[in-house]
Structures are given as C-alpha cells and as structure tokens.
Amino acid sequence: MPTVEILSQGDEVVTGQTVDTNAAWLAAQLTELGYDVVRHTTVGDRIDDLVGLFLEIGERADMCLCTGGLGPTDDDLTAPAVARAFDCPLVLDEQALADLIGKYERAGRRMPEVNRRQAHLPRGSERIDNDWGTAPGFAVQSPRAWFVCLPGVPREMKKMFDARVRPRLQERFPVPPARLVTLRTIGVGESNLQEVIGRFEEPDVVLSYRTMLPENHVKLRFGPEASAEHIRQVVERIANQVQRWVFTVEGYDEPLLGLDLGGGSHTEVIARRLAAAGHTLAVAESCTGGRIAAACTALPGASTWFLEGRITYSNAAKVAQLGVEPAALEAHGAVSEPIARQMAEGVRSRSGATFGIGVTGIAGPGGATADKPVGTVHIALSTPEGTQHRALRLPGDRERVQRLAVASALELLRRTL
C-alpha cells in the first residue's frame, strides 16, 4: 500500500494562529481512497526547513500532499524550496501567466507585478490549474515521492483536490477499489452513535465516524473481498441501529428501510425534496439571525423554492413583519411556543410559501433567565396541514446554540417532506 505524508506550510499554522484543518481534510480523503497516511508535518516560512523536509519526505514516502506557500509574497516558499531540493529551477509557465492575467482582467484589474511569481513552476513539474482562486498548484516527482503542492486556502485546496488531484492519485497509485457506504445523520452526537452501534468487528469492513457539524457520518468501508451479500447484511444492520437520525445514504442503491439514497448535505436533501414537490419555503428567524436563510441560499438555484426570510430580532419587528400579537409577547415573552408558532404562521401566510419556519430562543451569553437558560429555543413549522412545534434545550456557547437551532429547524422540515 502506498504510504502518504502531508505537509503544511505557513508561519500562521506553525505558530498556532490558524488550526490546520487542511491536513485533517486531506488525510480523511486519502484514507478513504485506501492510502496509508503515516505522518503530517507543519513548518513555517523558512526555506532551509522546507528544503530539508522535502528531501526527507522524498526518500521515505510514495506521495506527499502539500498545502500553503503558493502565494505571491516573499514568505511563500514552496516552489523555491522544491526547486532547490530536487534541482529543478523555477521557470515561467506561459499558460499559468496567461491564466493569472485573465483572472485579474475579468475582475477589471491589472495583475500586480508580484503575482508573476505565481506563474513560475519547478522545471518538469505538472501544473494543476486553480479555477477557484489565483495560485496554480503543481505536482513534481522526487526520487521516490510524488509531491502535489496546493494552495493553503481551504476552499481552493478542496476544490482542486476533488477536481484535479484525486483522479491523478488514483491513476498513479491504484489501490483495489474499496466500497464506501456513508450514513449521514443529524441531531445525534458521535458518542451516542458509537454507543448505539457498540463494538464493531467484521471481516473486510472498517467502520468509522466523521463529524461534519452539524452532521455526523457513519462510514462503512468494505474491502475488495467483501461480497454483495455481506455488504447488504452489514449496511442493513447498521442502518437499522441508527435509522432514526439518518437523513440520507451515500454509496448504496438498494432499498434500505425507506431511507433517502440520494446523498448530499442536509440542506441539499431538503432542497431536492422541496423542488421535486414544487413546494416553497419562507423563514422567520430570531436567535438564529439569518443562518437558516443563509444555509438555504448557499445552494445554487435556491430561488426556485426559497422565497424569503424575515429576521425579526426586535419585538417591534416581530409585530410589524410577522403579525405577532403584542399581547402574546407580553404574556409569554419572545422566547416561547406561542411566539414561535405565530412567527412560522406569519411568515408562511405573508409570503404565500408552502412552509413557514419560526425560530426564537436564547443563544447567550446574555439574555437568560432562571426558567429560560441559554440554549432555550422554540422552533415551529407551519404547513398546509397545521403547525408543529418543538421546545429545545441546546448545549454549548452562542455559536453552537445557533448552529444546532438551524439544524433542528431544518430537520423538523425534512421530516415533514
């Protein structure tokens, strides 16, 4: 099995200003593909350290994925270090330069002179185009290891890995194809999933968990030896145990307890269902402050099913924008079941949407009372058949309470679809 290392470059990572999520993301992708990730290393912006590391890793690994150090500034040292380590001087890549100039032109700007630097790649390297930002990446062969160098901006790095690197890895280092089945869950913690599933030991199957907040995934990785019947049995057994939290399944296409098999994120599954049924949504948010709307409108084409959001942070706005009754606010307070219901019903009737969501709560750190502590959240869903309500007591700080409230409100909607 090919051994892989991961190298992260940047003072901001080595000094702890930034948590290195790139390394974890890449390691998870590579592990899923069947490679053996044996080491991550992070160094700062010092060329001698980098050159030394490239030489070390070049001798002991089969491939190495590197992130960072491809920017236009003097402290971006990945290409110069590769050039020095493997004696392949930087040369201007005309196509890379044309691409860079074009990107600036389309943004109506002239390319700063310093960016020319990003078009210089180690001689003999393979350019990896970056359609999501400025810096191109490149791949280069050392005596043993194949190095792939990508930018450190997580979004660009991930897009480039998915579109350009993964296929090349699989071609260069073919490993017997494993089969991966992923059960995507929401509304449950990893330790609960572990407890429900218990000790798992099966030949040719590795079970693992992955947190992608607010989702938790249960992953079943079947080796090439696993039979179709064995796969079916294991998937059904595990799906049966965690069924109540699963919103979609990936990598499996036989009927499975009535679960959605289309894959995708929680909002993608909801968007697919709404669009298919010709249904529309409007949201009224208080403590989530626009996060439900933002989650919906993050998806391309949301305008076919997402009509509008009303972020009624003040009581006055709840009354004026949603028709919430001042007497109800007076009697129950803004964080209460009646207000959540009136918000959901108000936004549904005023927007003409099929469904209306209302959320009100105390995200903290202030605003709590003895009977309404931080984390108290009321969610309501107004539908053509009536209004549903859930009272929640969510754990964590402001950010976590807001994030969990968004997931809970959308999950209430999903279960109705």
Added chain:
Amino acid sequence: MPTVEILSQGDEVVTGQTVDTNAAWLAAQLTELGYDVVRHTTVGDRIDDLVGLFLEIGERADMCLCTGGLGPTDDDLTAPAVARAFDCPLVLDEQALADLIGKYERAGRRMPEVNRRQAHLPRGSERIDNDWGTAPGFAVQSPRAWFVCLPGVPREMKKMFDARVRPRLQERFPVPPARLVTLRTIGVGESNLQEVIGRFEEPDVVLSYRTMLPENHVKLRFGPEASAEHIRQVVERIANQVQRWVFTVEGYDEPLLGLDLGGGSHTEVIARRLAAAGHTLAVAESCTGGRIAAACTALPGASTWFLEGRITYSNAAKVAQLGVEPAALEAHGAVSEPIARQMAEGVRSRSGATFGIGVTGIAGPGGATADKPVGTVHIALSTPEGTQHRALRLPGDRERVQRLAVASALELLRRTL
C-alpha cells in the same frame, strides 16, 4: 532563542478523523511566551515511527511538547517509545499509582487492571500530575531536547499546560517576550498589501501577512531589543502605507493616523461603533441571503444595535417587504442600482433604524446575463444624510461572491461611522 517542536500522536489525528486543535493551541501559547515553534509532526499508533521521531526531534530541538498516547490501551505508545528511544525503561511510579487508585476510589469504582500501565513512567523522568483526568504526564531530557508528554484530551492537556508546564518552561528557557502589532485590513488582497509595502527589512522586526477571510492582517513582531522609538517609527510607516484598508489595530496604544486601536474583527469594530453612538442597523438582502444578518447576530449583544433583516429573494418579496417599485424592477431588473437603493431605503424607513443596507446581485452559477455576469453586485447604504451606492464586480464562485459582498456592504457602513 530556544527552538520548539510539537508532536501529536494518534491514528485518529493522522487519518483525519480528528482535527488537531491541540497543536495549534500549544503553538499559540509557546509563541506568545516568546519561543520559536519550528515544526509540528503528527504520527499514528506505530511504535517504530514514534521512536524514530523522538530520536530525530531529540537532536534538533530544545524542547518538544507531545500530546496523546498516554491512555491505558495497547495503542497508547508514548511512554514505551520514549523508553526505547532514550534508553530509560519504564518503572512503576508509586505516587502515580496511588493517585490513579485514589481517583477511581473517589468515583466509587475499582481501578481496572489495564490502568496500572499509566503509572509506569520512563526512568529519570519528572511526573506531571493530572488533576483533571486519569493519565499523568511526564517530562524527560534527551541529549538535546526536553520532552514534555501530555494527554491528548484537550481539556486536560490545556489545564496541565497552564498549571504545571508553563512555569517550568519559563524557568528552564527564560526568554524576553516579543511584542506583536497587528494591522487588520479588509477589501484588499494579500498581494496588494505586499506590493504597497514592498520589501521589508528592519533589524529586530519580522513582518508577516495572514489571511483570515475576508480580512487580511499585517503583523509586525518586534524582538525584545526593539526600542519604543523604533517600534513607533516602523508601525507608523507601515500603517501609513496600508491605512486606507485598515479598520483596526491590535497591540498598539498610541495615536496612529486616527485609526481605530480597539482591535477585534470587522463586525466587532462596527458593533462597537454603532453601540457607542446609539445607532441601529437593519438589512435587506437578496444575493447574500441572510449572511449579513448572520454576521451581525453572531456577536453577543447584537440586539442592542441590530434591529432586523429582510431577505427578499423573490421580486414579490422585494415589493411587499421593502416597498420596491414594480416599475423599477421592470425597468432596471432586480440587480441594479435603483433596486439596491430602494431596498436600503425601504428597510431603513420600515424598521426605523439609523442605517439601512441593501444588497442585490448575481452570486451564480446561474442567473447571469451578458451585461450582468456572475459577481455583479449592487450595495447601497441608506443613512440620515442620504443614500450611498457601490457597484461591484466580484470574483469567484457563489460562496466567494456572497462572502465578499457581505464584507463590502459592512465596510461601506464602517466608513460612514
């Protein structure tokens, strides 16, 4: 200056199931103390890899902080690896054993036999008591490096570092603290900053850049030798060069070109100014779909200055919620200057807020036309003195266009405050 490395151990980290926040946290503490963190390394549960690493690091660093691998099970290998690398066999530490047994007793349980393992420490090492969990840590001197091994559970690790490790480090490796001044900018790329500042070479100062989208930071790190006058000169020179993009400065408290010296994120600076002036804000969002409201309401206490948001994704909602004129929509299209202005003015007058923001644009990938490509965004700010407008052509995909539009709209507001 003593050089420091950080070593993380665990299959869950090296395979990417867990993001290694320990390394970043420790690195930030050590950097603040004035040490030079040069490398982080992560390896999985393989004793040969670990022994090799301890030997490597033991030769090139002055100290190394290690986390993980102190648990009671067979894949917890830190102590055995240290023992093998530095020829200091594990011996039972009677005090550690008594502490372990005591912890279990106080929890009303008998200590499982496997946990005896955790009371065996490398001969000649110094025990580091753990009052927050079971596993004690230890420190051991290799030929060059001083290794400190702590558990991988973040909470225990942090408490032990604060209470027991930090004081020992400062005693063993006394360094005068460095001084860090950060200029936080928005609306400018790192390469533009670099071009404006040019080549920077000053004794006792290191200049670096850091991207924390949508912000870019310019950091000046002054060594202990730098005089107050030198610091003042350098900070003023750099601030002068990038002034137009700086929204706040951290680590500096003398008057500086009228810049804000309060620190904090872009939204925190805006919130502070709004709250201080008793001003309020309401937002009308189309292409940003709730992201401006979410950025505002991410801050605790936003309810004192953030009144409401109206996410008018459909034209019907723009008319009904904001009073946008159907004739203007017809004549100019939803993505146009007049509509952005009407949105800003509509949300301001209907909410009664001091300021109203309106944003309309094409985030893509669909919806573009020849004269309105993806990235076309109109932002408007309605104030008591009238309405301002900016037409933008933003680069990137949907997510990036949305994020940049949020930053641009909030920056338009900040410059008015």
